[in-house]
Amino acid sequence: MAEVQSDRAVASIPFLPRRWTAADIPDLTGKTAVVTGANSGLGLRTAEALAARGAQVLMACRNEVKAAAALEQVTEAATGPKPEVVPLDLADLTSVRRAADHLDVRESPIDILVNNAGVMALPKHIRTSQGFDAQFGTNHLGHYAFTGLLLPALLRAPAPRVVTVSSIAAWGGMINWADPNWRVLYVRWLAYSQSKLANLLFTAELDRRARAAGSTLTAVAAHPGLSATHLYDAGGEKGAGARLAALQQRLLVSMAQPDRMGALPQLYAATMPSLPGNAYLGPAFESFGYPRRTLRNPLAYSRIQARALWRMSEKLTGIEYDWGAGTPD
Numbered sequence: 225m226a227e228v229q230s231d232r233a234v235a236s237i238p239f240l241p242r243r244w245t246a247a248d249i250p251d252l253t254g255k256t257a258v259v260t261g262a263n264s265g266l267g268l269r270t271a272e273a274l275a276a277r278g279a280q281v282l283m284a285c286r287n288e289v290k291a292a293a294a295l296e297q298v299t300e301a302a303t304g305p306k307p308e309v310v311p312l313d314l315a316d317l318t319s320v321r322r323a324a325d326h327l328d329v330r331e332s333p334i335d336i337l338v339n340n341a342g343v344m345a346l347p348k349h350i351r352t353s354q355g356f357d358a359q360f361g362t363n364h365l366g367h368y369a370f371t372g373l374l375l376p377a378l379l380r381a382p383a384p385r386v387v388t389v390s391s392i393a394a395w396g397g398m399i400n401w402a403d404p405n406w407r408v409l410y411v412r413w414l415a416y417s418q419s420k421l422a423n424l425l426f427t428a429e430l431d432r433r434a435r436a437a438g439s440t441l442t443a444v445a446a447h448p449g450l451s452a453t454h455l456y457d458a459g460g461e462k463g464a465g466a467r468l469a470a471l472q473q474r475l476l477v478s479m480a481q482p483d484r485m486g487a488l489p490q491l492y493a494a495t496m497p498s499l500p501g502n503a504y505l506g507p508a509f510e511s512f513g514y515p516r517r518t519l520r521n522p523l524a525y526s527r528i529q530a531r532a533l534w535r536m537s538e539k540l541t542g543i544e545y546d547w548g549a550g551t552p553d
């Protein structure tokens with residue numbers, strides 16, 4: 225029987241206004257925010273909204289050309305310091321280290337980190353540079369490593385906030401402990417669901433460790449419901465498979481809410497003060513609507529699984545978090 229973490233965090237979130245929008249984001253003047261995957265979809269909308277409220281936005285992106293186009297859009301929205309692009313490929317730990325070093329060298333605090341980038345249900349089994357499954361490697365391990373390497377910069381902020389973007393798909397997730405990188409049998413949706421459950425377990429454990437270390441860092445999670453973005457463009461299939469995938473993509477996008485709406489839960493999670501640790505925000509009607517507190521897969525409350533995933537992530541990436549005095553376990 226899994227040990228279960230209490231859901232005090234969720235229970236103590238005050239009732240959210242029904243129509244919380246980007247206009248309700250508090251003034252972010254003087255704050256620095258890093259958003260992964262900020263060149264597209266929810267990440268781009270998040271970067272725009274944070275920059276519009278005065279934050280210095282650092283857009284961590286893997287594709288230079290797409291990032292340059294997105295930078296123009298975010299710059300147009302910005303009311304504070306000019307946003308910048310930081311090259312980051314979460315599927316390559318060398319790139320993750322380079323990006324974190326680049327950010328740390330600035331010696332300025334990072335107030336907000338939005339772990340947003342992701343890939344979904346890739347039809348072919350692709351591996352990251354270090355040989356991890358692309359979904360586990362990008363969505364979870366890359367963000368685990370990036371957050372850990374940014375910890376010194378996060379801890380320089382008075383009340384750092386780490387938001388990790390999960391998904392409704394986490395409901396179907398289980399950690400494949402025997403084979404987390406799907407070497408024996410790759411089932412693409414199970415791989416995606418695992419990575420999104422991992423995002424929730426990571427949030428719970430990061431928040432617990434922060435509190436154990438006496439830090440003011442808060443880790444929270446959000447999901448966007450079903451939002452019209454490029455996430456559904458995975459491609460890579462041929463013939464009838466490709467036609468079916470294109471049809472499925474059109475169908476999903478036609479039912480989805482606009483990306484600006486989908487970004488609201490992660491914006492709420494990133495900016496609203498006094499949000500309790502390990503809170504989980506999502507759309508009011510699960511796949512669409514304004515943000516509110518939401519429920520999660522019961523497995524995401526398992527402290528045993530959260531700890532075990534943390535240890536596995538330490539081992540696979542070789543990165544241990546440095547909390548300064550008194551490293552928690």
Ligand SMILES: NC(=O)c1ccc[n+]([C@@H]2O[C@H](COP(=O)([O-])OP(=O)(O)OC[C@H]3O[C@@H](n4cnc5c(N)ncnc54)[C@H](OP(=O)(O)O)[C@@H]3O)[C@@H](O)[C@H]2O)c1
Pocket residue numbers: 260261262263264265266267284285286287290312313314315316340341342343344362363389390391392393447448449450451452453454455456480486
């Ligand atoms: N849209 C939805 O309905 C939905 C539902 C549930 C959860 N989500 C989650 O929302 C998050 C954002 O997705 P989205 O819907 O906005 O999709 P999107 O438009 O495809 O954006 C995904 C972003 O992640 C970036 N990315 C992918 N692999 C990366 C890597 N190895 N290194 C760095 N960046 C990488 C992409 O960069 P490129 O442009 O270079 O590919 C892109 O900027 C994901 O975590 C996704 O799982 C979305």
